[in-house]
Amino acid sequence: MANTRNIAFIGAGNMPQSIIGGMVRGGYPASAIYASNPSRPKLDTLAQKHGIHTSQDNLEVVKQADVIVLSVKPQLMADVCAHLREHVSDLADKLVITIAAGIRIEKYHQYLGDNVRIVRVMPNTPSLVGEGVSGLAADPQVTQDDKDFVTEVFDYVGKTIWVKDEDGIDVLGAVAGSGPAYFFEFMAGLQQVAEELGFSSEDARAMVQQTALGAAQMASQSDLSLVELRKQVTSKGGSTAKGIEAYQAAGLDDISARAVKAAVARNQEMAKLF
Ligand SMILES: NC(=O)c1ccc[n+]([C@@H]2O[C@H](COP(=O)([O-])OP(=O)(O)OC[C@H]3O[C@@H](n4cnc5c(N)ncnc54)[C@H](OP(=O)(O)O)[C@@H]3O)[C@@H](O)[C@H]2O)c1
Incomplete structure (x- = not known):
């Protein structure tokens, strides 16, 4: 201490x-x-x-x-x-x-x-x-x-x-402050499709939740970049590669960038209320 x-x-x-x-x-x-x-x-x-x-x-x-x-x-x-x-x-x-x-x-x-x-x-x-x-x-x-x-x-x-300055707080708020909601939204989507494909709500939630926890633990225990970690679990021509292709085709990175920038702008607007 x-x-x-x-x-x-x-x-x-x-x-x-x-x-x-x-x-x-x-x-x-x-x-x-x-x-x-x-x-x-x-x-x-x-x-x-x-x-x-x-x-x-x-x-x-x-x-x-x-x-x-x-x-x-x-x-x-x-x-x-x-x-x-x-x-x-x-x-x-x-x-x-x-x-x-x-x-x-x-x-x-x-x-x-x-x-x-x-x-x-x-x-x-x-x-x-x-x-x-x-x-x-x-x-x-x-x-x-x-x-x-x-x-x-x-x-x-x-x-x-x-x-280094308070603009950084607005950005951190838009990534880490709002971030749990982004992850819940993403996780809810995975749970929903698992249910549509036959799993009970309980099992679908458990598999999504534990996968998120496991991925976060792997990331926190590894020195590899997040992109490298993603590549390590994506064999060429395999099923994960097909899933990732679908995300990339939908512009997932661009969606994240738009989400964070919208939240930063809102944080800046709200700061003007005080
Ligand atoms: N929770 C989060 O995840 C989070 C994240 C980031 C920042 N914050 C910030 O943390 C602050 C507190 O959030 P919180 O979630 O702990 O809110 P909260 O659970 O609503 O607690 C606010 C507390 O302030 C007390 N209070 C009201 N008037 C007071 C006064 N004049 N003097 C002393 N205490 C008074 C209230 O008491 P009574 O119940 O008796 O009225 C209540 O216990 C907020 O400014 C929020 O923006 C929270």
């Missing part, structure tokens, strides 16, 4: 619950983790399951923290930050991490002050099962030590990728 800092999550919804769970399982001391939320039930679960500190008062946990993780819905962010700015005099001494979608770092400086160190993180939904990808972007005031700390926190729920 790089270093332990007191870390406070503002908002105790699904994503922070997963991050906290990953941190505690990974050996981060529960006594250094705080969470606040307006209603009690999620806090009680977190306290019982992981032994962290909880409060219904954001200011109470922020007072104890070296690091604040803003984990409320984007539409609540301005109000939550205004409240912190009004009541917390030493915000500039703390590192602020935000996981809210769509709000740029520049906005947080407007909400919290120019001298506050901000890291923006875009985790994706598989973080909920410890297999996430998080894109991270920092403002120039953030130190290397801060970056190492944030990397460690999000490594607890998957892999971390630092982007």
Whole structure:
């Protein structure tokens, strides 16, 4: 573990619950983790399951923290930050991490002050099962030590990728953030055809799901490129080659490019809402 800092999550919804769970399982001391939320039930679960500190008062946990993780819905962010700015005099001494979608770092400086160190993180939904990808972007005031700390926190729920500017967050969001939906769409198509060709829904789903998992595991254990891996399982003149030919004829790569570019454009549009 790089270093332990007191870390406070503002908002105790699904994503922070997963991050906290990953941190505690990974050996981060529960006594250094705080969470606040307006209603009690999620806090009680977190306290019982992981032994962290909880409060219904954001200011109470922020007072104890070296690091604040803003984990409320984007539409609540301005109000939550205004409240912190009004009541917390030493915000500039703390590192602020935000996981809210769509709000740029520049906005947080407007909400919290120019001298506050901000890291923006875009985790994706598989973080909920410890297999996430998080894109991270920092403002120039953030130190290397801060970056190492944030990397460690999000490594607890998957892999971390630092982007060089926030446009990279829009792209990462369109690939990794939206990606699970693309894979589910593709997998649902394979399941459907397996059913049409005679398999029960249960068996069709199992074969698709396990194949996706197996392919992802093979890719993560191999140094070969994805194209090479594909070639390795495609014998010339065989049935897989015929299947791949059909995908290529339909322009699968072009479809992926169009999907990602459409999602990037939407991310850019949504950033303008804040
Ligand atoms: N889930 C994902 O896959 C994902 C992925 C990327 C980014 N994110 C971002 O992560 C953030 C949280 O998402 P989530 O899925 O965890 O949302 P969520 O499950 O809806 O949780 C939001 C939490 O914020 C609490 N809250 C409301 N007002 C608050 C306030 N004034 N102060 C403190 N807490 C307050 C809510 O409490 P009550 O229930 O008591 O109202 C709720 O527990 C969002 O900004 C989202 O954009 C999520």
